[in-house]
Amino acid sequence: MPESGLRPEELSPGIIECSSPPCMLNELDPAFMAFPDRSPAFDTGDDWEEIRIWRRIKRVQLIKRRVAMPAADRVAHSDRITAALVNQILPHFSGTLIGFYWPFKGEYDPRSLARSLHSKGARLALPVVVEKARPLIFREWWPGIRMTKGIWNIPIPEHGSKVVPDILLVPLVGIDQRRYRLGYGGGYYDRTLAVLPTKPRLVGIGFELSRIATIYPQPHDIAMDQIVTECRIM
Numbered sequence: 001m002p003e004s005g006l007r008p009e010e011l012s013p014g015i016i017e018c019s020s021p022p023c024m025l026n027e028l029d030p031a032f033m034a035f036p037d038r039s040p041a042f043d044t045g046d047d048w049e050e051i052r053i054w055r056r057i058k059r060v061q062l063i064k065r066r067v068a069m070p071a072a073d074r075v076a077h078s079d080r081i082t083a084a085l086v087n088q089i090l091p092h093f094s095g096t097l098i099g100f101y102w103p104f105k106g107e108y109d110p111r112s113l114a115r116s117l118h119s120k121g122a123r124l125a126l127p128v129v130v131e132k133a134r135p136l137i138f139r140e141w142w143p144g145i146r147m148t149k150g151i152w153n154i155p156i157p158e159h160g161s162k163v164v165p166d167i168l169l170v171p172l173v174g175i176d177q178r179r180y181r182l183g184y185g186g187g188y189y190d191r192t193l194a195v196l197p198t199k200p201r202l203v204g205i206g207f208e209l210s211r212i213a214t215i216y217p218q219p220h221d222i223a224m225d226q227i228v229t230e231c232r233i234m
Contacts, residue, residue: 051216055182058212062174062182065209067106074106077207077230081108084228089203090117090167097123099138099165099200102154107171108205115143125163127188128156135192137162168200170224174210179224179234180217193222201225208232 069077090098098117103109114124125138129151139160150156170189174182181204183189193199204224208231215221227234 048218051218055215056185058215059173059182059185062210062212063105066173066207069106069207069209078108080230081205081207081228082113084230084233085113085169085203085205086116088233089226089228090122093117093122093167095121095123096166097125097140097163099125099127099168100141101127101169101171102156104152104154104171108207110169110205114141118142125165126156127192129188133187133191135195136188138165139163164196164198165200168202170202170204172204172206172210172224172227174212174215175204175206175224175227175229175234176212176214176217178214178217179204179227180215180221181224182212182215187220190220190222194220203228205229 098114100110100114101107103111118124124141126141127136128139130137132151139157140163141157146158147155148158170181171183172181173184176182181189193202202222202224204227206227206229208229211229217223
C-alpha cells in the first residue's frame with residue numbers, strides 16, 4: 001500500500017504515489033532523469049546507424065541494471081505494477097482478448113496476473129515468432145495449454161489460430177518521456193503493430209529504473225498508449 005495509506009484505486013487517475021527509495025530513483029545516474037541536449041545529428045534522420053549503436057549500449061546497461069535488482073525490491077515493485085494494472089488499467093475487460101508475454105531477463109512477470117484475468121473471464125494470448133525479422137503472430141493461451149519452446153527458448157502455445165489482441169501488454173527495456181519504448185532490438189513489436197488490421201491498446205510495462213530521457217525515436221518507432229511502472233502510470 002502506498003505511504004499515503006490509500007489503496008491504489010483511491011489515488012488520482014494516472015498516478016501511483018511512490019516514494020523515491022522503493023523506486024530506486026536515488027540510485028539512478030542523473031543522466032537518466034534529465035532530458036539531454038539533442039544532437040543535431042539525430043534530427044537529420046541520416047544517422048540511424050549512430051542511434052542504433054547508442055541504443056545497443058543503453059540496452060545492455062538497462063538490462064544489467066534490471067537483472068541486478070534485489071529480489072525483495074523486485075517483489076515489491078511487481079506487486080505495485082500488478083495493483084496498478086488490476087485497479088486502473090484492466091478492471092472492466094471481461095471477455096476481451098489481452099495479449100501478454102512470457103518474462104525474460106528480469107522483466108516484470110505477468111503470468112500470475114494472466115491466470116487471475118483468465119479466471120475472471122478474460123481471454124489471453126501470447127506472441128509467437130514465426131520467422132526472423134518478420135511480424136509476430138498471437139496465439140490464444142489459457143492455463144494448461146500445451147506449450148513449446150520458441151525463440152530464445154521462451155515458451156509459446158504449440159498450436160492455435162492467429163488472433164488479434166484488444167489490449168497488448170508490452171515488455172520494455174527502456175521508456176522515454178514521450179512513451180517511446182526501447183526493446184531488445186529485433187523490431188518485432190514495431191513490425192507487428194504496423195501490419196495488424198486493428199491497433200490494440202498498447203500498455204508498456206517495466207520498472208522505474210527503465211526510464212530514460214529519450215530513445216531518439218525514428219519513424220518506425222510506435223509510442224505506447226500507456227506506460228505502467230511501480231511508481232506511475234504515464
